[in-house]
Amino acid sequence: MSKFKKQRKGMPAINTASLPDIVFMLLFFFMVTTVMRETDLKIKKPQLPKADQVKKLEKKSLVSYIYVGKSKDGTPGDKLQLNDRISSVKDIKSFIFSERAKHSENEIPRLTTSIKADVEANVGTITDIKIELRDINALKINYSTIKGSALDNMK
Amino acid sequence: MSRRETPEINAGSMADIAFLLLIFFLVTTTMDVDTGISRKLPEKQDPNIKPPILKEKNVFEVNVNRRNEILVEGDTYMQIADLREATIKFIDNGGGVDENGEECTWCGGKKDPASSDHPKKAIISLQSDRGTSYGTYIAVQNELVGAYTDLRNKLSEKLYGISYTQLLKDAKNSSNQSLKDKIANIKKKYPQIISEAEPTK
Incomplete structure (x- = not known):
């Protein structure tokens, strides 16, 4: 027992x-x-260039993103993505206007456009984007980069 | 009568619930902060306005062609690694006077009369080709901005014993007026003037 x-x-x-x-x-x-991913990438994920003179983007809600990269199916040329669909440069204006509509009047000058472009994209595409943005007075832009040595971009 | 103990609440499943949530957030989280080179685009210009006349020695011309080669001042091929040094030399030259007729007392350059007069007058002009790769373009921009940062850091160390980058960091966390004045002073002494020409086709 x-x-x-x-x-x-x-x-x-x-x-x-x-x-x-x-x-x-x-x-x-x-x-x-955590930051919830807002959009699905329809293009190939851009490989961002590296730079060391970087600034942090202050307020995420004030930033609109433009993605530039190659298409997934391998067609040549740079593709643009605004929100969640592949677009052309001409759509940028309406995209920015719709972004502006989401914010109050006094926030509009602080809106930033972040360009997330692939290292191998052409400057021509970027210039076209910049001309469109300048036309509608969206002057604050940010070239999205990752921290690192800029010299690596040349390889 | 024996004392009745309150039974312990079984908290074993609480961990399971928490784990479930934890794993959800682990999967959806993206830790990367968005960083990048900030630029301000020029405002739209009236096409009738004539561009101001500039002395050629006050303009530092950087060209990038479609093969990602860098040409500086129209005659020197340069590697990206040397670009910052050359830019610093140009901005910091201080060979003459600014628009108010004052000399650059804080410049550490050679005072070469053939190079820029004053940091306030020195203009960096960047032109690229439509076929230039974005990576090179960013690298060049980075080096140009870096040249200014280096100069500002140096001046700030000399004046206030603290680097400009540190000043900016400190100013972000406080609303100290003297910090802001310091930053404004340094920005005034080395204004960042980078002009971008339309790319060649």
Whole structure:
């Protein structure tokens, strides 16, 4: 009888009450830092150029993105993506206007256009974009880059 | 009567729920902050306005052709690694006076009369080809902006014992007026004048 009792005692269960606390801590960290991806890329993901004279983009809500890169099916030439569809340079104006409509009047001068272009894109395409943007007075632009040595872009 | 203990609430499944959420956020998170080179486009110009007349020695011409080769001042082929040094030399030359007739007392250049007069007058002109690769274009822009940053850093170290980049960082976190004045002063001494010409076809 005494033997039987001893066996039943066994190991005490490990207290896992603090496990949720740890997990919640991690959870909150990721919840705070997370940025939901707003658009699906229809073009090949642009490989951003590197630069070291970079500035952080201040307010994400004030930024509209223009993606420039190659198409997924391998047709030559640079493709443009605004929001979630492939567009042409002519659509930029209406794109910016629709972005402006989302913001209040006094925020409009602070709106920034971020150009996320592939290292191998042509400057011509970028220039066309810039001319369109200048036409409608969207003057603040940002060439999206990743931190690194600019010399690597030349390879 | 034996004391009844309150039974412990089983919190075992709480972890499962939290894990589920955690994994969701882990998967959807993108940690990268958006960084980039900020530029301001020039405003649309009235085509009737005549461009101001500039002395050729005050213009630092950088051309990039469709084979991503860099030509500086119309006669020197240059590697991208040397561009910053050459730009600094040009801006910091201080060979003459600015529009108010004042000399550049903070310049560390050679005061070569054949190069730029004053940092306030020195203009960088960048022209690229439509076929230039974007990577090269960004690299060149980066080096030009870098030249200004280097000069501003140097001046800031001399005047305030702290680099310009640090000043900017400090100013972001505080609304200290003297910091802003310092930044404005340095910006005034080395204004960033980069002009972009329409690309060649």
